[in-house]
Amino acid sequence: MGKTIVEKILSAHSGQDASAGDIVLAEVDQIMGQDGTSPLAIKAFREMEVERVYDPTKIAMVIDHSAPSPNEGVSALHNLMREFKKEQGITLYDIGEGVCHQLMPERGHVGTGDLVVGADSHTCTYGALNAFSTGVGSTDLAAAMATGKLWFKVPPTIRFELKGILPAGAFAKDLILFLIGQVTADGATYKAAEYAGEAISALSIDARMTIANMAIEMGAKAGLMEPDEKLREWLVAHGYTKWNPVYPDPDAVYEKVLEYDVSELEPQVAKPHTVDNVSPISEVAGTPIQQAVIGTCTNGRLEDLRIAASILKGRKVHPEVRLIVAPASRRVFLEAMADGTISALVEAGAAVVTPGCGPCVGTHNGVPSDGENVISTANRNFKGRMGNSNAYIYLASPATVAASALAGEITDPRPYITR
Amino acid sequence: MILRGRAHRFGDDVNTDYIISGKYKFKTLDMKELAMHVMEDLDPDFYNKVRPGDFIVAGRNFGCGSSREQAPLAIKYADIAAVLASSFARIFYRNAINTGLPVVEVDTSRIEDGDELEVDLSKGKVVNITRDEEITAKPLPSVMIKILNDGGLANHIKKNKGFALED
Ligand code: SF4
Secondary structure, X not given: OEOOHHHHHHHHHHOOOOOOOOEEEEEOOEEEEEOOOHHHHHHHHHHOXXXXXXXXXXXXXXXXXXXXXXXXHHHHHHHHHHHHHHHHOOEXXXXXXXXXXXXXXXXXXXXXXXXXXXXXXXXXXXXXXXXXXXXXXXXXXXXXXXXXXXXXXXXXXXXXXXXXXXXXXXXXXXHHHHHHHHHOOOOOOOOEEEEEOHHHHOOOHHHHHHHHHHHHHHOOOEEXXXXXXXXXXXXXXXXXXXXXXXXXXXXXXXXXXXXXXXXXXXXXXXXOOOOOOEEEHHHHOOOEOOEEEEEXXXXXXXXXXXXXXXXXXXXXXXXXXXXXXXXXXXXXXXXXXXXXXXXXXXXXXXXXXOOOOOOOOOOOOOOOOOOOEEEEOOOOOOOOOOOOXXXXXXXXXXXXXXXXXXXXXXXXXXXXXXX | OEEEEEEEEOOOOOEHHHHOOHHXXXXXXXXXXXXXXXXXXXXXXXXXXXXXXXXXEEOOOEOXXXXXXXXXXXXXHOOOOEEEEOOEOHHHHHHHHHOOOOEEEOOOOOOOOOOEXXXXXXXXXXXXXXXXXXXXXXXXXXXXXXXHXXXXXXXXXXXXXXXXXXX
């Protein structure tokens, strides 16, 4: 019987012929934790009474969610991570290095065929690199650090066949928002998604990560893509030297195959307070906004900042809008400075904050006020997500956020796009 | 183990930001303190209303959103005995078992706020005493029963010096 990408990766890592529904104990290649989850993982690791981590070279921790620390409580938790790094010899990316889901691929920790667990729900991002990567909790993370293994229930897969090429003005973010609207917030719970077709092949690796990143917003355990030459070149450029491509078998068994033609997709917007509350831009255009955010593990990469800058360059952000930009990593920040992207954004009126999660999760860096509307490139718009449950969050592409920041209301970016 | 308590009813898609807001989760490892804010955005008075041993009862996709283990822990430290929902988000479900919070996947459509319930975890049976109805729950995978019986994953690893999931 043919196998999906997930079935093949979990078989290879468990030494067992695994199919959907089986429970396997698998070796993990990389383990990641961030500052919201690592402290609890360290606590659980202590409770396990294990002296040393299984393999320090496989473990990376990232201080990105509240970085730099906004208060002494967080500072103490950050120091717990720093001490753990010294004690166990793991990798630690401290404040200003960037968002965990940018650093793992960018610094060569992940590639084709790998099995990665991260104590962060958007760990599914690395599916764009043909890895099986999934979010776990802190205790699972501690168990993986202690034993090098974790148990998994092999998920069935939904395959998305995406035909056509995205039209000018519609981006990877619009595509994934559209798909989430179609299958709903729990449409893929306990399942994996495979995204395939012409629409995916045409995208850059940055853009593919935007799509894999949001697999969890349809409930999926992972969102995977097939490897191609573009990916191989990207991995080499980012210092990842293995090449172990995993393709699904032609006769792989899918739970279902969904086909969409994306060649006429309009820009999409997710309205408050759920990610699957998605409308085409024409239905929400004109909604006033007070804050705009460009960044996060979904859309804070170089390509995203460049798209925003292409719209904002030589123009001014609306006087009643605050535009906050958080580059996804130090490297992205440096590259965006070198090519003039950052100056275009800052001249237009953007406030640039430390590479990291920025205001995404409401710990600092731009908490909205009561009754305000925010348009953001992030992946979640839950009530209270950005630290104020009386604010309203709309999710969109960097282009839509940039165009909206100029107009002071949700705005179709297509008039600005020349391609 | 048989648990008995009152139902606190919530709807579908209760996400981890509602269970415990990100603005609290990063501040502390003191779960008692986090527990005081549990479900605050959906019901500001929730923590004060709960009596030890009560249940959270919800619709579909309970616990969707982030992987924060503070979510099941805050519920557990608010003295909630178990969460009953029609379905759970995957990471939350795992985290709950790993931290020793019982979760029961069961058709909750006929359970109302304030109903008196009796939950038999090992048999997977829920009795709605108020309505005199019995509902059968979906059983936990055997791997999870092992972990729950060991008092959570940290204890499981400590006791067995690693994973011991084979039958
Ligand atoms: S940017 Fe937002 S969604 Fe991404 S890891 Fe950080 S807090 Fe989570």
